[in-house]
Structures are given as C-alpha cells and as structure tokens.
Amino acid sequence: MSCDAAGVVAALRSAAEVVEAHRDELVTLDREIGDGDHGENLKRGFTAVLSKLDNAGDTPGAVLKVVASTLISTVGGAAGPLYGTAFLRAAAKLGTEPELTASSVVDALAAALEGVVARGKAEVGDKTMVDALTPAVAAARDAAGSSVAEVLRAAADAAGKGAEDTVPLVARKGRASYLGERSAGHMDPGARSTALLLRAFADAAS
Amino acid sequence: MSCDAAGVVAALRSAAEVVEAHRDELVTLDREIGDGDHGENLKRGFTAVLSKLDNAGDTPGAVLKVVASTLISTVGGAAGPLYGTAFLRAAAKLGTEPELTASSVVDALAAALEGVVARGKAEVGDKTMVDALTPAVAAARDAAGSSVAEVLRAAADAAGKGAEDTVPLVARKGRASYLGERSAGHMDPGARSTALLLRAFADAAS
C-alpha cells in the first residue's frame, strides 16, 4: 500500500469490507451484552463512508476527516461519536502531512485513543473499545522505529489480544454496564470491532 | 332535597351543572399554575357521572361508589384519583345507610379528606384541594348538631374561604410545585373546584 491519501482510501475500502463481513458477528456479540445493533451500526456507517471515498481529499488527514464526519452522521449508536471522535482526532494530528510515516501513525493512534477517552470517559478495564485501543497504542509506540505496516500490525495484534481480554470483565461503561455481573463472559463488541478495523488497516498496509 | 339515594343523585346533577358552568374558570386557574386542563378534566368526569346516575344505586353510599369509579376512569388528571378516592372513602363510610344524616355527612366528609391525603400526601398549606377540604371538614364537624343542609353549608363556606386562602401560598404538591415561588398569587384550581362542589351539594340540600 502507498501511504498517501490513495493508500488510506484503499485501507478504508478494506475496512468497509471487513465490517460488512463481520456484521453478524458484531450483532451477535452486542446482542449478548447490549442492544444487538453494533454490527448494523458500523455497516451503515462504513457503507456511507464508501460512498464518500472517491473525492475524500488529497491527504491522509483530509480523508480521515471525511470518514469522521460520515461516521458521526450515520452510525447511530455509541460507536458513532466514539469512532467519529477517534478519526477526527487522528485527522487533526496528521494535519496536512501528504504521507503517513511510522511515527505519524503512532501519534494518530494515540490521538484517536485520547479522543475516545475524552468522549466516553471509559478507563482500561471498563470493558469497552478502550480496552482494545489502549494496548494497540502501546504496541504501536514500541514498533515506532519500524514501518507503517509494522506499526499497524503491532497495533492490530495488541488490539485483538485486548478484545479477547474483555471477555471476563464486568462492564462499567456503555449499555453493557446495565447488566452488571451478567456482562462477564462475553467479548465487548466495540473492542472486537476496534481490533477488526486495525487488522484491516494493517493488512492493507502490508 | 331528600337525603336518600334520589336526593344524592339530584345533588350530583347540580354538581355536574356547576362544573360545566365553571369549566372555563377552572381551566384558566389551572393554566396559571398548571397545565390548564382541570376544568376540562372535571367536565369530562361529571359528564360521565351524569350518564351513570339513572341506575346508580339504592343508597347514598352505592351512588357515591359509582361516582367514584366513574371519576377515576374518566377525569384523566390528578383530580381523578383524588376525587375518586374521596368519593370512594365517603361511600365506604356511609355503607348501606339508606338516608344521610348530619352526622353521617360529617363522617363521610372526614373520610373523603383522609382519602385525599392518603392518595396525594399533601399537607395543609401545600396549595392543593386539601386546603379547601380540611377547613370544610372542621366546619362541618362544628355544625354536626344541625341538619344535613347546615352541615354542607358550613363546609362549603369554609371550603370557599380555604380556596381563597390558597392564593398567596407557594405550591408544594402537584404540578404547580414545579413553579416554585411563581405559583404564589394564584388560586389553586383543585381547591376552587372542591369549594364549588361543596357549594353545589349545599345548595341542593337546602
């Protein structure tokens, strides 16, 4: 993959495919500890993103800004403002930089995490997407000396592990927190979708 | 007026007329410190009562029981459960007694007040119908040695005075309590309707 706007657009097309392919899985996860719409929400959001990608912008940051506002307007669940803010902060961090570098990707991921935390006020261990994104940022930072692809691979691996690790947790944020102890024993859908998106980006970058 | 079931039915017909005649006044009062429906609520309720009076029962208590359940089913506002409970308790107190006496009317009024307080938890001074009914019961008790008509006249006079006295009060129960200090300076619609109903009963008994 190239690391310019076109490369980012290509990565987002892959992400949209992955979301579509995992729609039912995410719905099922969300049905266990939420309202069963997470897969549909993301599918709606990324379908809308797809329709915007052709003229999304000339820089990675410009493209991600379009993604952000599209997700905000279309997702319809908690994932809308959360992923929307994540992409918005990442875009702002990238500014008008024409090409991603390993280090700017690390910074963008860190900014995305900050945005999610600012928006949702979740801490690590609350059984949310923060539990996938936090280790992802840490792993990305450790890989900052390598390539964009390596950084994203490290982030995706760590996010996948983080998502798995949400299984035993009791939710303290979001709808799942209404379930109290009954939320334990299920993977958090948002943590899972974070891992899926990062994997899609990593694969596209390889 | 006779003091048997037929007399009570006649008194209720007068009450329904009075409610109809004062519909707009009660609506206006309720618009000042409530939602503007008290007159319409009572009109709906007493119109329904009228349609039930022909075969309402053989004793005053039986008639009042029909009135109670009709108001409960049709008034649609706070006045429904409140007046409904009042008539229900009065009916229970009268039992199967075939004719009202001065003393049974006093007891019925006292039971009605107890019912309103049990239902709405208002105290004297909270700017509700309790501020009309409480002095009415006291005055009725003072007049217990006289006739049914005298008892009702004393009650109606005291209720009218009680309603006037709600004007400066700040509401602590019901919708008007949402207004806080702004509720002062207006007469409570429910206190006013209590006074009107008692006046109608007193006039019918004279």
Next chain:
Amino acid sequence: MIGLVLVSHSAKLAEGLAELAGQMAPDVRILPAGGLLDGTLGTDFDAVSAALDRADAGDGVVLLYDLGSAKMTADLAVEMLGDPSRAAVVDAPFVEGAVAAAVAAQGGGDLDAVLTAAVSAGAPD
C-alpha cells in the same frame, strides 16, 4: 418473569420508552399505558389497569410513572387488584428506572430486585 407497566401522560412517551427498555429485555412484558383515549395528555386508569393485567406473567409487575398524577393513578390501579402484593409502584426516574428495571427483569430478578434496580438508576452515565 416480572412485567413492567409504564404510566405516562403521553401515549408516545410511554410507547417510545417501552421500545427503548425492550431493546435490552426482549423477553420482558413491558406495557405502555400513556395518554387519554382521545389522544390528549393525561392518565387513563382503565388503560393502566388493563396493562397491569397483561404485564403479569405470574411473578408480579413493577409500575413506573412520569409525573405525580400518574403515580396516583398507578397506586390506585394496584390497590384495586385482587392481590395488591403482586404489583408495586416505584419512585424512580421514569426513563432510567424503566431501562434498569427491564434489564433486571430480563435477568430473572424478582419483584424486589427489579424495584431496587429501578430505584438505583440515577441519571444515565
């Protein structure tokens, strides 16, 4: 399973809340009882009583209400039940309490557990 009755002055409010609370409680009977027959705002005692009947799957019913006069209507409907111990009106924020109560009922909570869930529901996080 405990059933819920949502007593409101507005039909739309009660129906919308039943929808919302039902999202996370697909097996719970959640009956809206809002508005007057003619479509205006107010509480309809007969509608509340009917909802109370239909909400009871055998384990009892919790009633929530929007404003004070809806509470009085709900209280009266419970008192007029053959067995008033089968139902309870709860003082809780209407929306937050209904969602929490629905989730607790879905989880198999008994009357006390569902009441407690409703009461403990503060402003949403």
Next chain:
Amino acid sequence: MIGLVLVSHSAKLAEGLAELAGQMAPDVRILPAGGLLDGTLGTDFDAVSAALDRADAGDGVVLLYDLGSAKMTADLAVEMLGDPSRAAVVDAPFVEGAVAAAVAAQGGGDLDAVLTAAVSAGAPD
C-alpha cells in the same frame, strides 16, 4: 428564552416528552431529536444538530438525553457549534429534568437557572 433539545434513541419518546414538557411551558422551544431516519432506535447526530439550531431563540439551549450514547451525540453536537458556550448538555433524569427545565425556561430563567432546575429534578413527587 432558553430552548431545549431532547436527545433520545426513540422518536416517540422524544416527541412525547416534548409534548409533556411543553404543557407547562407554551412559549419555550422544545425540540425532540429522537431515533434514526429509518425509524429504528438510535441517535441521529444531524437531527440533533438541526434541533439545536432551531431551539436557539438567542439565549442558549439546554440538551437532555436518555442514555449514555445519546449524551455523546449531544456533546459532539454542542462542540461543533460555532459558539459552544451557547448550549450545554445536562446530566439529569430525562423526563423529570426536561419538565423542570421547561418550566424554568418558561419562567425566564437563564442557561444556569435552567441547568440547575434540570439537575435538581429528582424522581417526581
């Protein structure tokens, strides 16, 4: 006069609440923003932003919400305003807070007074 926006997952819930709160606040702009365009449950950022615009009569807007994700949508809509100090999202019970806020706005309360009224609204009496 302060305006209100009611952010809900359900169109009916938001509309019914606007109706209810409007009863005692005939002059207050109370804008429901509930549900998704396709009629399903969820929060619609564009609808919230549009309601925010229309609710503002010049003195500011208070937003109330039903569940946590509606709060995030409301927060984001406020942040994206030209002047975010014109609007505030309040943590209050949705129904009780909206009624209290509407009455406070009707009485001419400013942004702070309306926020305080919403926050202090407990379970209805």
